[in-house]
Each structure stands twice: as C-alpha cells, then as structure tokens.
Amino acid sequence: MNARHESILNHAGSRWLWIALALSLVSLLAYALHSPAVPPNGGTWLGYTLGTIAGLLILWLMFFGIRKRSYSGTSNLRGWLSAHVYLGTALILIALLHAGFQVGWNLHTFFLVLMLLVIVSGFFGVYCYLRYPTLMTRNRESATRSAMLEEIGELDQNALALADGIDPKVHGIVLRSIQNTRLGGGVLAQLRARDDSDAALAGIRAALEAREKSQAAAGGAKSGQTIFAMVDFLASGTNDRQAEALRKLIDLLSRKKVLASRVARDIQYQALMEVWLYIHVPLSFATVAALFAHVVSVFFYW
Amino acid sequence: MSERFRIAIVGSGPGGLSAAARAAERGESHVLLEAEPHLSNTIYRYQKGKFVMDEPGILPLRSPVPFKAGSRESILGAWDEAAARLKINVRHGHEVSAIKKREDGSFELKCANGATIEAQFVVLGIGLQGNIRKLGVPGEDLPFVQYQLDDPDEYEGETIVVVGAGDAAIENAVALAKQNNVVIVNRRDEFARAKKGNEAAILKAIEDGAIECYYNAAPERVDALSVGRKKGRLILSTPNGKAQLLIDRVIGRLGATAPRSFVEACGVTFPSKDPAAVPAISPQYESNVKGLYIVGALGGYPLIKQAMNQGYEVVEYIRGERVEPADEPLLKAKLGAMPGFRSVDDTLARIQQNVRVLSHITPLQLREFMLDSDLRTPKPGDIVFRRNDYTNSFYSIVEGEVRIALDEDGKQFITLGRGEFFGEMGLISGRRRSATVTAGNGCVLIETPRRSMNRLINSVAAVKREIDEVFILRAIQSRFAPEATAAQLKDMVAGATLQKFAAGDILFNEGEVGDCLHLVRVGSLTISRNIAGKEVVLSYVPAGNYVGEMALLGESRRSATARAAIATETVRLDGESFKKLVNRMPVLKLRLQAEYRQRAASNLAMQALPAGGDIIQFLxxxxxxxxxxxxxxxxxxxxxxxxxxxxxxxxxxxxxxxxxxxxxxxxxxxxxxxxxxxxxxxxxxxxxxxxxxxxxxxxxxxxxxxxxxxxxxxxxxxxxxxxxxxxxxxxxxxxxxxxxxxxxxxxxxYDAKKKSKEPxxxxxxxxxxxxxxxxxxxxxxxxxxxxxxxxxxxxxxxxxxxxx
Structure with missing residues (x-):
C-alpha cells in the first residue's frame, strides 16, 4: 500500500485528468474535421456518436451513487470519484459538441441546462472538499464535537451553580442564556453558524435584536449580552465574595461562548460539505429523466 | 470436634461441583466446601442474563452435572437442580483458610467459621478469582453492604458510599453518581492505582462536586439503623477525626486476594515467580503434595467444560480407576497421522524423547500442549512458512529435517534435524518470519500456537532458557554472519546478554563512547539527534534490526541517541568480540559499511525536514x-x-x-x-x-x-x-x-423487538x-x-x- 495520501485530483498521477483531456481532444478534433451538409447538430453521425457517449457517461456518472454504497470489490472509491470529477467535467464539452452549440426554448436545451447545473454544483462540491476539511480541523483544535458539547453542558451546570449563590437576578440571566443557546437546527441555521438562536425562539423581539446586533461577530448576540449584564452588575458594587464569584462566572461564560462559536462553526463546515449534495443529487435524477425525455422525443419526432 | 470425609472438595466452581457430583453419584464420602451462600461464585457474579458459551465445541462433556451454552441463569439453575438431585453434600459459608497435611497422610482443613474437616484427599478447585476483600470491620456483612454492582441504574436517589480506589470502585462511583448521592472512600491520598481515564473521571467528578471524596480515610464500623429514613450509618476514621455518614448502601470494591499465596501455604510449589505460572500437576491432576489434587483454572485450564471434565476424572483417579482422559480421542485423531503410530501415550513419550525443549515438561502439560498444537507431516519440498509471513506459531521437529533458506532464492540454507525447533524469532519478536522454511525428508513437525508456547515459556524456566540461547545464536547468525558456524560465533554468543527497556528508556546517548551494539529482539527503537536544543527523530528501528554498530566500526562516539519506543528487549553484543568478528570476516565489514551509508543518507534527509520528525514523534x-x-x-x-x-x-x-x-x-x-x-x-x-x-x-x-x-x-x-x-x-x-x-x-x-428479554x-x-x-x-x-x-x-x- 502506498505510504502517502493522494487527493482525488492527483489520484494515480492524475490518470483521469489525462483520460478526460484525451476524450475532449478527440471529440474536438472529430468536430473540427467533420463537415456535414447541415450545420452541426445532434442528427449527424457525429452528433449521434457524441450523444451516445454523453448519454452513457451520464448513466455511468449516476452509477457513482450505487458504487459509493457498495463496499465489497477491489477498486478504490477515490479512483472512482477522481474519474467522476474529470469525466463529468469533460461532459460539458461533449454535450455542447453533440448539440453543435445550438440552443433554443425547448426540452433539449432544458436538459442541457439541468445537466450544466448538476456539473456546476459538482464543482462547488469539489471546492468545498478541498477547502473546508483543513478549516474544520483547525477550528476543532483536536476536540471532537461531542466533547465540546459535553464541556458546554458542564460549563452551563457550573455557571448555574455559581450564579445560584450570587443573586436571583444573575441566576435568571444565566438560566435564560442557557435556555437560549441553540446549536445547529435547520439547514439555514446550520449554514449561518449562529450559536444562539435567541432570535429564532423569541419571535419578533429577538428578530429585532438580531438586526440591532447585525454588526456583532458570528458568535451570538445573547451570550455576549449576558456578559455585559454581568459587568454592569459587577460595576454596581456588591460585596467582595460576590464579585469574585461573578468574575469566575464571567470566565465560565466566556469560555462557553468560545466553545459555542466553535461548535457552530464546525456544524457550518460540515453543512457546507453536505449541502451541495442536496442540489447535486436531486438535479442529477432530474437530468436522467430529462435524458430519457430527450432521447424519446428525438426518436418520436424523427 | 471435626468431621471426617474421604474426599474434601474446596470450591464449588465447575471443577469442584463436577467432582462433588461424581463423588455423590459413586456414593463416596465427600464434602463440598463453598465460602459463599450459593454455588459457583465466579459464574454467579457474571452480569445478569450474560450468555455463557461452552467452548471448546469438539471436547465432549463428561460430568453428571449438565452444561450447555446458555444464559447465566439457566446454567446456574441446572447446576442447583443437579446438586439437589444428586444429593451433593455441600457446606455453604465454609471458607477454607488453611489446609494442613498430617503425618498419617490425611488432611486437616480449617475453615474461617471455625469448623474443622478431616479428609483423606483434597480437591482444590478454587479458580483464579480469589476471595473478595471485605471491609474488614464490624457490619461488613449487613444486607446493604455489597461487594458487587451489576447495574448502576438500578439505584436512584440513594446515598451510596463506595469504598476503594481502584478501577472497579471508580467506575461504580462515577456510574452511580448520575442519579445518586455518592461518597467515595480512599485509604490513600490519590487514585494512582487506577487507569488514566478513570483517574481523570473521578478527579473531575470530585472537583465538580458530583462525588464527595474522603482521602486517607477508612471505614471503622457499619451500623444498621431501625429509625430514620436511611438504612444505616457508616463511621469513618479520617485525618480530621471521625466522620459519621447516614447511608442507604455501601459498596466495597477492594479487589480480591490472589489465591496463589493460599495455595503455596498448602505446600504446593509454583515453577516460577511469573504471575501466569501454574503449579505443576501430574496426569492425574495431583500436585506435588500427595493426595492434594488441583482442577480448573487454578491448574491452568480456564474453560468451564475442561474444568468439569477434570472434576469427574479426578474422582475416578482417587478411586483408583483408570479413565481414558476426555481428550484421548482428540489426541488420537491428532497424532494418528504420525508414521508408526501405536498409542497416544507411546507417541507422547516418543515426542518427549526426541524433542529436547519438550523434555522439561510434565506429561499433563505435554497433553495440553499437544491438544493446542497440530502435528504436521509435510512432504519433502513443501514450504512450512514463507519469509515475511506474519504467522507466529512455534515448530518442533519430531522426525526428519527442514531447511531454512538464508537468502531470497534459497540457494544457501542451513539444515535443522530431529529435536531442534524453529519459528522462535516470529514468536518472540511478533514480526514477520525472517526466513522461508522448507520441509526435508521424513519430516514430522509439531506446530504450536503462540499462546500455548508463551504459557510454556513462562511456566517452565528450562524451556525459556533453552529457547533464549538458541535465539541469540540464530539472531547473530542470520543478521551478521550467515557464513559463520556456531563454533566461530561461540565467543560472541557467550558475551551476549538480554536486556529489557521500558518505553522511553535510553539505550545510549549521542556523544557517549560506544562499547556494544544492540540487536532488537522485541519492540522497537527511535534514533534521534539533538539539533538546536530539540530532539529530532531521524528513524525508527523495528525488531530484527541492530543499532550501535557505527561507533564500533569507525567513530568511537555515538552519533545519535537510541531510545525504546515501546517496551523493548535487545540482545546486547559486546563490542570487543564484535570487532574481532568483523576483522575476521571482511564480507561482513563491507556489508555493514553499505548499510551504514544507506542509514546515514536517510538520516540526513530526515534532518533536513525536522517537521517530519515531529510527525513520527507524534505517531x-x-x-x-x-x-x-x-x-x-x-x-x-x-x-x-x-x-x-x-x-x-x-x-x-x-x-x-x-x-x-x-x-x-x-x-x-x-x-x-x-x-x-x-x-x-x-x-x-x-x-x-x-x-x-x-x-x-x-x-x-x-x-x-x-x-x-x-x-x-x-x-x-x-x-x-x-x-x-x-x-x-x-x-x-x-x-x-x-x-x-x-x-x-x-x-x-432495525431491532425487530426493541427490548427482547432473551439474552x-x-x-x-x-x-x-x-x-x-x-x-x-x-x-x-x-x-x-x-x-x-x-x-x-x-x-x-x-x-x-x-x-x-
């Protein structure tokens, strides 16, 4: 086994890049040398050939979904993904050559647009795969997400116990801040990386607040607010022991805020690495449907 | 006044119970002594509903007591039923504290409860679990004082005191603290005995206030209370005086006393200090103390079925019957392939006669050894194992010869004959086979799996000595001088010693004067240099390789530091005799120099990117x-x-x-x-x-x-x-x-029935x-x-x- 990591782009000496380039080059050459009586389109022999290649390619690209989930066999999924990316990219050219660069307001162009959307969403996926893993590792600092969540839970408990001994008002503030901490949630909440869904919870009032704090950093408004309230309380002069406890409480809450933003960021990265699939995959099924419609209609009107 | 029986059986585990059952069936005068109020404490203490298996499947069961794979409850139920049906004379609450052999050859067994029992024969089936240490204070047997915890979720809202500072105590305390008020009592001022993870968990729980801890404290008394909401009261002596805790439950997790000292006090000798060593027993399970028999895990047979068979057989032997051991048909099937097979005993004797390393062991050990091993009769030219295979079994040559290839294509080889052994390198180093071995004429081999061989090495010192000697000679021969004969290497072998290093220990430091080299036998080393005040790892040396030759060849000082990466054993070769060997063999010098150049080059490459060394160090x-x-x-x-x-x-x-x-x-x-x-x-x-x-x-x-x-x-x-x-x-x-x-x-x-009760x-x-x-x-x-x-x-x- 090879003692080094290879990414999908340089898998096996970028073998699939060269294959995709060769395929594109051959198609281009054929297109350039081919001089049919009518303007180039899908109806010439070259058009049919390229169309068949493109159609088979689409089916093969779709097969990746099955291949990814079958775990026996001898081949490497990395090689399949590498081929999926490069050949999928080559598909743009082949499809355009097949159509002879003709577009119009019809089913065939709709099919083309669908296919291009799938490929472009795939490009975004590749971008995400190359960019976010490193950021995610850096953000986590060797902790697992569940460990961070556990620590947040503990910090909450400790903060509450501490606040209990200070003042009912402080206790109330801390309790509210704990209750209002929401990590994750719906797709949008995940992508926005808020560690505090106060806004989402408390309706219009919170929405207003969120707007007010819009310039505040991604780390949520409410936990920040708790700290401010605490500082106010500190300044307003209580006895020494309470002040000491309050200082500790502020430390705890700051630590929690750091952790909460980190978890939120972690969820955001994970969501970014997955969310494009929710476009890529359904659209690819639509593309296959359009492929059949395209083929049927072409032969029906023949 | 003491009672007299013919056979006293100590311990009602599978072995003891089966022996008692057989004695009862045969109408022998017998008594079964059990410390606990139930039979088979080890299995009784299994988790509720645990599935107990009946390996080895090929071994037939030979006992009046039934035993089939099933849940803990079904097995214990069947045993209780059998004990009642066969009218076994069982005495619960009789913990035997001493066994004394009297001059007339009979035994006197003293029990902790004061009872004394006389017997002609004693069968020891006390297993390896040992006796659970109790609190050792008044009230230690009160109903709410327990020494085991099956299911921590069973208790809720109670005040529970856990006594102990080991892993079991910590795990129990932490699990109970979820829904109970838990106090842990530690006799010392830290939890150093526990695993790292457990230590961290308990210290955190104490810091968080989830568990209260009394350090340097010991229980003094437990009292039952009839009034108030709590069941009892625990008096603790602490550095600050006495403390009184109102409690619902006390859980003592103080470990167990290993049975070895008790067994030794009975006069039974153990072959070595190794904790894995088992006492030597005869084919009839008799120990060195005449009339004292040992069955089950204590004698080295940890499986339930084996113990039960032995219990049956031991009673037959005491009665003077000749029983074919339960493993006889298995051994017959195994040894039948041997040319000139007549009977199992005869073949075993022949093996012991031919193979010197096996001559040190008792016939019973040999039977067990052969049961685990396989007899191989490869045809001439068959490959026994290949170089770089990862197998780790050990081979002894009963008849014929094998060839060990010294180079890749097998042109150069050495021949081993009857009575010798091979495969010890893979066994000891845990690494790939260092050479291909081919069968010669009339080859009969015994292949022994790693575990059985290791057990033998650990329990019979003579076997260990012999294997180590051969290992050193062969390691030197194969690594440095395949051309040299054993006689030529005699000096070096005599000067070689085995050395052990713990992980992180230094073999030698950069800059020291080198007077020896090390051949890694078990484990691995790292080679590092101090560069700009930082230790940079340059290479990794796995078992089978050597370090330290550089200082002997040219430079006299160590050019780098060698450190054990994990627990490591090396063969230390004396520098002077090594130099002599090098001077006598110019081929060796050239070979060493070539390897030296290669190492120096790769070290230099690593030095150029110190971050690489950091990754190795991290790994x-x-x-x-x-x-x-x-x-x-x-x-x-x-x-x-x-x-x-x-x-x-x-x-x-x-x-x-x-x-x-x-x-x-x-x-x-x-x-x-x-x-x-x-x-x-x-x-x-x-x-x-x-x-x-x-x-x-x-x-x-x-x-x-x-x-x-x-x-x-x-x-x-x-x-x-x-x-x-x-x-x-x-x-x-x-x-x-x-x-x-x-x-x-x-x-x-998907789980069809979410919580099906069936274990x-x-x-x-x-x-x-x-x-x-x-x-x-x-x-x-x-x-x-x-x-x-x-x-x-x-x-x-x-x-x-x-x-x-």
Missing amino acids: LAQGAGEATDILLIDESLCVRCDNCEKACAETHGGTSRLDREAGPTYASVHVPTSCRHCEHPHCMKDCPPDALRRAPNGEVYIADNCIGCGNCERNCPYGVIHMATKPPKKPGLLSWLLFGLGPGPGEAP KEKKAVKCDMCKDEKGGPACVRACPTGAAIRISPEEFPAYAQSRR
Whole structure:
C-alpha cells in the first residue's frame, strides 16, 4: 500500500485528468474535421456518436451513487470519484459538441441546462472538499464535537451553580442564556453558524435584536449580552465574595461562548460539505429523466 | 470436634461441583466446601442474563452435572437442580483458610467459621478469582453492604458510599453518581492505582462536586439503623477525626486476594515467580503434595467444560480407576497421522524423547500442549512458512529435517534435524518470519500456537532458557554472519546478554563512547539527534534490526541517541568480540559499511525536514510504535462523510470497528480509534479459548470460538474491541435505494423487538483488516477523497517526508 495520501485530483498521477483531456481532444478534433451538409447538430453521425457517449457517461456518472454504497470489490472509491470529477467535467464539452452549440426554448436545451447545473454544483462540491476539511480541523483544535458539547453542558451546570449563590437576578440571566443557546437546527441555521438562536425562539423581539446586533461577530448576540449584564452588575458594587464569584462566572461564560462559536462553526463546515449534495443529487435524477425525455422525443419526432 | 470425609472438595466452581457430583453419584464420602451462600461464585457474579458459551465445541462433556451454552441463569439453575438431585453434600459459608497435611497422610482443613474437616484427599478447585476483600470491620456483612454492582441504574436517589480506589470502585462511583448521592472512600491520598481515564473521571467528578471524596480515610464500623429514613450509618476514621455518614448502601470494591499465596501455604510449589505460572500437576491432576489434587483454572485450564471434565476424572483417579482422559480421542485423531503410530501415550513419550525443549515438561502439560498444537507431516519440498509471513506459531521437529533458506532464492540454507525447533524469532519478536522454511525428508513437525508456547515459556524456566540461547545464536547468525558456524560465533554468543527497556528508556546517548551494539529482539527503537536544543527523530528501528554498530566500526562516539519506543528487549553484543568478528570476516565489514551509508543518507534527509520528525514523534506517542499496521486519516482531505465507518459496518455485520472522529490529530494527521494490529497484541494476553489469532498477512482477528468474556475488550489500551450481537440480515442496496426498504448502508439494523428479554449471544468484535475481502481494508477502499490510508511503522519516515 502506498505510504502517502493522494487527493482525488492527483489520484494515480492524475490518470483521469489525462483520460478526460484525451476524450475532449478527440471529440474536438472529430468536430473540427467533420463537415456535414447541415450545420452541426445532434442528427449527424457525429452528433449521434457524441450523444451516445454523453448519454452513457451520464448513466455511468449516476452509477457513482450505487458504487459509493457498495463496499465489497477491489477498486478504490477515490479512483472512482477522481474519474467522476474529470469525466463529468469533460461532459460539458461533449454535450455542447453533440448539440453543435445550438440552443433554443425547448426540452433539449432544458436538459442541457439541468445537466450544466448538476456539473456546476459538482464543482462547488469539489471546492468545498478541498477547502473546508483543513478549516474544520483547525477550528476543532483536536476536540471532537461531542466533547465540546459535553464541556458546554458542564460549563452551563457550573455557571448555574455559581450564579445560584450570587443573586436571583444573575441566576435568571444565566438560566435564560442557557435556555437560549441553540446549536445547529435547520439547514439555514446550520449554514449561518449562529450559536444562539435567541432570535429564532423569541419571535419578533429577538428578530429585532438580531438586526440591532447585525454588526456583532458570528458568535451570538445573547451570550455576549449576558456578559455585559454581568459587568454592569459587577460595576454596581456588591460585596467582595460576590464579585469574585461573578468574575469566575464571567470566565465560565466566556469560555462557553468560545466553545459555542466553535461548535457552530464546525456544524457550518460540515453543512457546507453536505449541502451541495442536496442540489447535486436531486438535479442529477432530474437530468436522467430529462435524458430519457430527450432521447424519446428525438426518436418520436424523427 | 471435626468431621471426617474421604474426599474434601474446596470450591464449588465447575471443577469442584463436577467432582462433588461424581463423588455423590459413586456414593463416596465427600464434602463440598463453598465460602459463599450459593454455588459457583465466579459464574454467579457474571452480569445478569450474560450468555455463557461452552467452548471448546469438539471436547465432549463428561460430568453428571449438565452444561450447555446458555444464559447465566439457566446454567446456574441446572447446576442447583443437579446438586439437589444428586444429593451433593455441600457446606455453604465454609471458607477454607488453611489446609494442613498430617503425618498419617490425611488432611486437616480449617475453615474461617471455625469448623474443622478431616479428609483423606483434597480437591482444590478454587479458580483464579480469589476471595473478595471485605471491609474488614464490624457490619461488613449487613444486607446493604455489597461487594458487587451489576447495574448502576438500578439505584436512584440513594446515598451510596463506595469504598476503594481502584478501577472497579471508580467506575461504580462515577456510574452511580448520575442519579445518586455518592461518597467515595480512599485509604490513600490519590487514585494512582487506577487507569488514566478513570483517574481523570473521578478527579473531575470530585472537583465538580458530583462525588464527595474522603482521602486517607477508612471505614471503622457499619451500623444498621431501625429509625430514620436511611438504612444505616457508616463511621469513618479520617485525618480530621471521625466522620459519621447516614447511608442507604455501601459498596466495597477492594479487589480480591490472589489465591496463589493460599495455595503455596498448602505446600504446593509454583515453577516460577511469573504471575501466569501454574503449579505443576501430574496426569492425574495431583500436585506435588500427595493426595492434594488441583482442577480448573487454578491448574491452568480456564474453560468451564475442561474444568468439569477434570472434576469427574479426578474422582475416578482417587478411586483408583483408570479413565481414558476426555481428550484421548482428540489426541488420537491428532497424532494418528504420525508414521508408526501405536498409542497416544507411546507417541507422547516418543515426542518427549526426541524433542529436547519438550523434555522439561510434565506429561499433563505435554497433553495440553499437544491438544493446542497440530502435528504436521509435510512432504519433502513443501514450504512450512514463507519469509515475511506474519504467522507466529512455534515448530518442533519430531522426525526428519527442514531447511531454512538464508537468502531470497534459497540457494544457501542451513539444515535443522530431529529435536531442534524453529519459528522462535516470529514468536518472540511478533514480526514477520525472517526466513522461508522448507520441509526435508521424513519430516514430522509439531506446530504450536503462540499462546500455548508463551504459557510454556513462562511456566517452565528450562524451556525459556533453552529457547533464549538458541535465539541469540540464530539472531547473530542470520543478521551478521550467515557464513559463520556456531563454533566461530561461540565467543560472541557467550558475551551476549538480554536486556529489557521500558518505553522511553535510553539505550545510549549521542556523544557517549560506544562499547556494544544492540540487536532488537522485541519492540522497537527511535534514533534521534539533538539539533538546536530539540530532539529530532531521524528513524525508527523495528525488531530484527541492530543499532550501535557505527561507533564500533569507525567513530568511537555515538552519533545519535537510541531510545525504546515501546517496551523493548535487545540482545546486547559486546563490542570487543564484535570487532574481532568483523576483522575476521571482511564480507561482513563491507556489508555493514553499505548499510551504514544507506542509514546515514536517510538520516540526513530526515534532518533536513525536522517537521517530519515531529510527525513520527507524534505517531509514536500514540502507541504506533507497537503497531504493525495503523489507520491514518489526513484531515485536510477528510470530508467527514463517515463512509469509512459505513464501509466497516457493512462488511462486518453492521457494527463499525472504527471510530473516525475520536483520536488525536497533529499537523492534519489524525489517528482514529481503530485497531493497529500490534506486534504483541494486548488483546491476546488473556483469552480463555485462544480465539484471538494472527493471520499470515498480519491481521489480528477474533475466531468464531470467542466466548464473549470481554477480557480482550478490557485489555486493549486503544479501545478498539467491542462486544456485539449478531445483527439481522439487511435488505439489498437497490431495494433500499429505490424503495426505502430497511436500514441503509452503514446504518444500524432495525431491532425487530426493541427490548427482547432473551439474552443474546454477545461476542467480541474487532478490526480484521478485511482479511476476507479481496481488495483489502474497506475503510481505505471506501474513502472517496483518499484521506484514509493504512501504513506500517517502517513506512513512517517515508510518510513523514511525504507530508511537508
């Protein structure tokens, strides 16, 4: 086994890049040398050939979904993904050559647009795969997400116990801040990386607040607010022991805020690495449907 | 006034119970002495509903007491029923504290409760668990004082005092603290005895206030209370005076007294100080004390069925009957293949006569040894094992000869004849075979698995000595001077010593004057240099290689520091005699110089990128030094899709043996929680049915005869073994994909009846590196982005260099 990591782009000496380039080059050459009586389109022999290649390619690209989930066999999924990316990219050219660069307001162009959307969403996926893993590792600092969540839970408990001994008002503030901490949630909440869904919870009032704090950093408004309230309380002069406890409480809450933003960021990265699939995959099924419609209609009107 | 019996049986475990049952069946005068108020305490203390297996399947059961694989309850029920049916004379609450042999040859057994029993014969079946240490204070047997905890969730809202500071105490306390008010009492001022993880957990719980701890404290008295809400009161003596706690429950976890000292006090001798050593017993299970018999785990037979058979047989032997041992047909089947086979006893005697290393052991040990071993009769020219195979069995030559190839194409070879042995290098170093071995004429071999051989080495000092001597000679011969004869190397062998190093120990320091070289026999080393005040690792030296020759060849000072990466054993060769050998053999000098140049070049390359050394150091800090194959994930490529875990679950019955997320990361290199297939697997240490094996390609796997005892799970320091039940069958991929039937890829199978009470057979599962899959490890194959790879420690330097 090879003692080094290879990414999908340089898998096996970028073998699939060269294959995709060769395929594109051959198609281009054929297109350039081919001089049919009518303007180039899908109806010439070259058009049919390229169309068949493109159609088979689409089916093969779709097969990746099955291949990814079958775990026996001898081949490497990395090689399949590498081929999926490069050949999928080559598909743009082949499809355009097949159509002879003709577009119009019809089913065939709709099919083309669908296919291009799938490929472009795939490009975004590749971008995400190359960019976010490193950021995610850096953000986590060797902790697992569940460990961070556990620590947040503990910090909450400790903060509450501490606040209990200070003042009912402080206790109330801390309790509210704990209750209002929401990590994750719906797709949008995940992508926005808020560690505090106060806004989402408390309706219009919170929405207003969120707007007010819009310039505040991604780390949520409410936990920040708790700290401010605490500082106010500190300044307003209580006895020494309470002040000491309050200082500790502020430390705890700051630590929690750091952790909460980190978890939120972690969820955001994970969501970014997955969310494009929710476009890529359904659209690819639509593309296959359009492929059949395209083929049927072409032969029906023949 | 003491009672007299013919046979006194101590301990009502499988062995003792079976012996008592046979004695009762035969109408012998007997007594079964049991300390606890129930039979078979070891099995009684199993978790409720635990499935108990009846390995080895091939061995027939020979006992009046029934035993079939099943739940703990069904087995204990059947035994209780059998004890009543056969009218076994059992005395509960009789903990035997001393056994004395009297002058007339009979025994006097003193019990802790004051009773004295006289017997002509004693059968010791007390197992290895030992007696649980009680609190040792008044009130230690009150109903709310217990010494075991089955299910921590059973208790809620109670005030519970846990006494003890070991792993069991900590685990109980932490688990109970979830819904109870827990106090832990530690006799000392720290929890140093516990595992790291447990120590951290208890200290955190104490700091958080979840558990209250009394340090340097000891219980003084437990009283039952009849008034008030609490059941009892515990008086503690603490450094600040006495403390009184109102409590619902006391759980003592103070460990157990190992039975060895008791057995030794009875006059039985052990062959060595090694804790794994078992007392030597005759084929009739009689110890060196005449009339005192030993059966079951105490005698080295940890499986229930073996113990029960022995219990039966021992009574027959005492009655003077000749019984064919239960293993006789098995041995006959095994040894029948031997040319000129007449009878089992005759063949065993012949083996012992021919093979010197086996001549040191008792006939019973030999039977057991042969039961574990296999007889091989390869045809001339057949290959016994190949160089670089990962097998670790040991071979003794009963008849004929074998050839050991010294070079790749087998032109140069040495011949071993009758009575010699081979395969000891792989056994000792835990690494690949160092040479190919081919069978010669009339070859009859005994192949012994690693565990049986190690047990023999640990319990018979003469065997260990003999194997070590041969090992040193052969190691020198194969590594330095295949041309030299044993006589030529005599000086060097005589001057060689075995040295042990703990992980992190230094063999020699950079700049010291070198007077010796080390041949690594077990474990591995790192070579490092101090560069700009920082220790930079330059290379990794696995077992089978040598270090320290540079200082002997030219420079007189050590050019680098050698440090044990893990627990390591080396053969230390004296510098003077080595120099003499080099001067006598110019070939050797040339060869050493060539290797030296190669090493120096690669060291220089590593020195040029010190970050590479940091990666190696990080990996070694994760225990990768004892790995043979470790899964690494490049977190700059990993998209956290968990397809590796799904692939693992899919290829292994629905349970992933790998936890991708857990584990440390350094410079984007992530070491997930997954099996590293250690050189000397910790999991193999204590497996009653010897189910943990190593495949020829190095995969450590669990065979089907696993009895689900969980020892391997506890022994693995990396947490990669789990207990799991067999999952139901899953629908095919397409029916899931298209129709949404059943659980999807990598998802846990649906449980038909969520909480079916029937205990399920649980077995240990671990990574087997997909040894049965053609394409290799599924986790690596299924990684879409190439983030997961598996490498061996030898590849660390190359790997580190690839990651600049």
